[in-house]
Amino acid sequence: MAKVYLGLGTNLGDKKANLRTAIYKLQERIGKQVSLSSFYETAPWGFESTHSFLNAAICLETPLAPLEVLHTTQEIEKELGRMKKSVNGVYSDRSIDIDILLYDDLILQTPELTIPHPLMTERDFVMQPLVEIAGNVMHPVLQESLSALWHKA
Secondary structure (H helix, E strand, O other), X not given: OEEEEEXXXXXXXXXXXXXXXXXXXXXHHOOEEEEEOOOEEEOOOOOOXXXXXXXXXXXXXXXXXXXXXXXXXXXXXXXXOOOOOOEOOEOOOOOOEEEEEEEOOOOEEOOOOEEOOXXXXXXXXXXXXXXXXXXXXXXOOOOOEHHHHHHHO
């Protein structure tokens, strides 16, 4: 069993319900919940919108391989109304966004998936909930705790 840390975000519709539904589906299809952060209201990042985001982080124990986790999260996003993923830094409003942040201490770079998430340490809306549940976890590339990395930013 691996521990996978996911970042969740939503800024359309009933945001709390979107997160709760995503969390339920993640537990049902990916694995047992180890920890779940508080929900954080944040401003949009990388684009302008009148809709604030609600963000969270979750840790799950999973028997799935990283690409299986990715494909499962993409299915859940589609089921919850996600129309398209961000491409080339073009971001938009979304009913749900699920990102793989960490998968154990795996370092992976493929055309389809990069772990750890390459922009996670630049984003407070990712780091704040993640540090709440995994502050002592070491970033496998940067070799510092997530808490130390977030407080440097």
